[in-house]
Amino acid sequence: MAPATILVAVFVIAPFFWVIFVSFTNRTLLGRTAVNPEFVGLANYISLFDPVSFFQRGQFGFSLILTTQFVILSALVGQALLGMLLAWLLQSVPKGVKSITETFVIAAWILPEVVIGFAWFAFLDYDNGTLNMIMESLGLPPGDWLLQQPFWVIVIFNVWRGAAFSMMLFNSAFASIPPSYFQAADVAGASSWQKFRDIGLPLIRGHVVTVLILITMWTFNTFTPFLLTNGGPSYRTELISIYTYRVAFRDFDFGKGAAVGVIIMLINLVFALIYLSLGRKRAKGVKT
Known part of the structure; x- marks a missing residue:
């Protein structure tokens, strides 16, 4: 266990406490505070929650609210519903069709994020994008989607990419149901909707x-939309992960960036505790 413990300590535990420490300083990449940072207490956290600028574009509050909207629309509504629908439909199709469908859907999830990002960028390009070519062939006006509807673009993009992960999880859940339940429902003449509503x-x-x-934790921390919009235009797609990147690695304000990182860790910790609590309850239910 010693080698594994050392690796975890060096690459997980030490950075964790280092980020917390830096969040209480004014450390920067350049200037005097890069070499001799000063302890500023809760100043970084107070500036993040400043009520005067909290809701302004480009500020922490705006990014936090935007991320919440993004998670609700793309994860809780889009990915969950689409993944569940795909998983349910796959339960009643031939094995060959199921394998082909799973292959194409999962391909959207396993391909590198950079490849997917540039593919979507080419798809949405105003001058030579595939989407605008389709629009023009149908007699519809083209649109500069990344400029006019950037938020909805990243929502749809994340739903398309993350539905595969949701589908795999729901597919495993449906597979755990004894087939005899559905066979009995078929004998009783139940429709697919009735079987889904009353059994599945x-x-x-x-x-x-x-x-x-x-999927909420995964979506909350995603950075892939940066490849499409770079957080713009005018901070309209600057999710909390992109905001952290800008503050820490573009503005070089490591102290403030670390404070944002600590807040994100606390939010993720809440989700993790809920997940572990549900896991324990399920394990107790199985033993019972």
Whole structure:
């Protein structure tokens, strides 16, 4: 256990406490405070929650609210519903069709983020983008989507990319239901919707909460939309992860960036504790 403990201590525990320490200083990359940072207490946290600028674009509060909207729309509504729908439909198709569908859907998830980002950028390009070519072929006016609707672009992009992960989780949940339940429903003449409403959904209710927590954590920390919009235009797509990157590695304000990182860790800790609590309750239920 010693080598593993050393690796965890060096690459996980030490950076964790270092970030917390830096969040209480005015450390920067350049200037006097880069060499001799000063202890500033809660000044970085107070500046983040300053009520005067909290809701302004480019500030922490605006990014936090934007991220909350992004998570609700793309993860809780988009990914969860689409993933559940795909997983349910795959339960009743031939194995060959199921394998092909899973391959194409999962490909959107396993491909490198940079490749996916540039593919979508080319798809949405105003001059030579595939989407505008399709629009023009249908007699519809083209649009500069990354400029006119940047927030909805990253929402749809994240739903498209993350639905595969949600689908795999729900697919495993549906597979855990004994087939005899559905066979009995078929004999009784139940429709697909009735089987989903009365058998499938009630039996995977615990899995649904777990999936929602996992995709919420994943979406809350995602950085991929940066490849499409760079956080713009005018900070309209600057999620909390992109805001942290800008403050720490563009403005070189490591102290303030570390404070944002600590807040993000606390939010993730809440989700993790809920996830672990649900896992313990499920384990107790299985033993019982």
